[in-house]
Amino acid sequence: MAILQVENLTKTFGGIVALDDVSFEVADHRITALIGPNGAGKTTLFNVVAGTYGPTRGAVRLAGQNLNGLRAPDRVQLGSGRTFQNALHFDNMTEIENVMVGRHPRSRCGILSSAFQLPSKRREEESIFLEAMRYLNLVGLAMDSNELAAGLPFGQRRLVAVARALATEPRLLLLDEPAAGLNTMEKTDLVVLIRRIQEMGITVLLVEHDMALVMQLAEWIIVLDHGRKIAEGTAEQVGKDRKVVAAYLGQEAP
Amino acid sequence: MHNYGIGDYLQLILSGISTGSIYVLIALGIVMIYNVTGVINLAQGEYTMLGAMFAVTYYSWHVPLLLAFLASVLTVTLSGMLIERLTVNPVRSASAVTLIIITVGVSITIRGIALLVWGSTPYSLPEFTGGAPFSILGAVMSRQRLWVVGTAGLVLLLLYYLLDRTLLGKALRACAINRQAASLMGVGPAQMSLLAFALSAALGAVAGIVIAPLTLVTYDMGLMLGLKGFVAAVIGGLTSAPGAVVGGLLLGVLESLGAGLISSGLKDAIAFLVLLAVIFARSEQVVGRLKSRRMTK
């Protein structure tokens, strides 16, 4: 069964075609990687799936439900989580608060019950805090939970972003270049973490440039080039594909 | 209740177009600064007031009117550049809200200084050319109103030439389309921001001088004019220069018709009602097509 179905997706910006009739499925529980040369349309695809902008044509389905017309926050509610290429965005909050924000779609306390400090708010705040701690522990970051996010080293900021996305309890997690800028040791930890996320029953779809990491992790690979899907398959199949090799060689040639 | 003839309507439309020309000039300044720097400049109306005030002052020193006009535009342009260097340039990366607050601060500071320098008494400037008003189909149009429309038209042509035909104009437009890309191409955003403020100040000053003979020149005339210019810019989409032209003329005519046919007390309310209507229409449009939101703040 496919958790994510992308059907004939086309996205144009003005006259530029960023995605051209792309179709694929992401099978439940399988770590899938989306690769391709720069400008292939990977991040655009993520943004359309996450609801940052709507498709020009085509559809995105999450567990069978058509997401077209749903705004980004509603999609999170339905179980689609994501991280961004340049990691963290809430520098004005502490590490733990960054993850607590991730509990937003799974909690309900509104402005009135917050203002009047109703018992339901106290209970919910406590559980938000405990859950957030749990996710920080999961990514191995529970020590510095009261540090301002702005002061954290790069690798930690990346992990906080993953913990925050996990806190939204996604069924599908989109990771945009999670390994970019990490050192070898941090990359090894990341592989372990992503496998752990898989074991939690979450399907991971990642965009990544680090081929070694992709080959090690991904059970299924989708290759985009110039906004089109040119191949998909296991690491072995994709590695042998003539079009894929050409696309990558073509990019490296001056 | 009197019956309106064709001449009365024409009269209202003509005077609406001349007031609208002023809004066009102010709105163009707002659009230019917004496009090039991302700043919503709420001090735009003050350039208009300064233009009128300096022209009045130079003229009172017995400088010939044409020379007073040019000297005033130059003075205000330099003030605009000075303001940009002092306030916007040092905080280029600040949040939009911070920048708005800064322009509000600049606006009331300029108004306050004007009050100190010129006091609260109203001034006036003579019409550029004397003579009887023209008469068209029963509608009368004073010569000064023709000057207003004519000058605005001339300024538009000059602006079009500058932006479309000169290298400087192309650099400015490149910066408006994509600041980062433009800086990679060797166009400095800092210089372009300075240029945008200079041009906007000049546009505002021209608007203030040509309208001066038709209205009283006071230290606080800029607030309303700036707000109306803003409404005009919003009607046109806030980023489009042709939109600002259409928006300005439309607002001028609507105001004139509303004030003439319904109630003159309503004149200032019309701009605001139009603003609300435009915002309403825009937001319905946004919901209609799940608007693409920019990724970076």
Added chain:
Amino acid sequence: MNMQQFWRRRPNASALMLLAIVVGTLPLWVKSSYLISTGIFVGISAILTLGLCLLLGYAGQISLGHAAFYGIGAYTSAILTVKSGLNPWLAILIGIIVTASAAYLIGLFIFRLSGHYLAVATLGLGIIVYLAFGEFGELTGGPTGLPGVPRLAVGGFVFDGDVEYFYLVWSVVIVFLVLSLNVVNSRVGRALRAIHGSEAAADSVGIDSSRHKLQVLVMSVVFASVAGSLYVHYMRFVSPQPFGFTASVRLVVMAAVGGLASVWGALFGAAAVILLTVVLREFLPLVVPDASGEHTVIVYGIILVVIMVLMPEGLTVGLLKSIRWPSFKSKT
């Protein structure tokens, strides 16, 4: 647990206690009715600034017509009690509903748009509302105003002295301060800060930005409306003058002085600006012989520009950050 430990572990609760003690004892040793009256105005301004800080500092949205909401509250109270003889408390409630509905309608449309249309829309609204107060004379008393607003009373107790009114106003300040602190330190407060940080990232954790902005706008104008009602029941008179554009700008100055995203800063900003106004009123005529209220506006303008250029987070927060606070950094 000694005092110092309590202070460190519950800074807000401790500061609230300190504030309550200061406010509670102030009339005992300050006998000047001029100072008590100034204290009342500081309290009313603090309520307004608190509301504006929630909107400005936490949601990153700016209202340049906040005095209009203040005015709507004031006029609703005045008109309903003077013209219809309504119970003042009921009138305050109706004022809240009117103001909140107006803000809700505006916000409903504006927050769907990107950019800062709210600044322009509230600026326009502020001017129109101000004009309307002067224009509809039969209802509002026109430019000369509407006298005869009754005093507030609970049962048989009438708030007729300045000291009594001082206590009333500052009780409201403390209640609103507690409400604001509760909101800031909650799921909603975190969502607001997230929106301020980056809307795209807020989207990605399922935060409905427009809904939260709308809620905080409504909360903010409710504060303004209550402040307006408190103002007219103290002055027992209402005219358009205190609700113009200058007043809106002064509120933004108070918020900027206090630190945009700081609940406690709002209190400080309100006090600092009111005291500055008092001082200016004394000394400005020495420099500018024919100085009017408009002249003080220059000072506000310069303060705004200087603070925002040098310390975009606001004066108080900027100053606090420039000092090293060892106890704030230590891990507990």
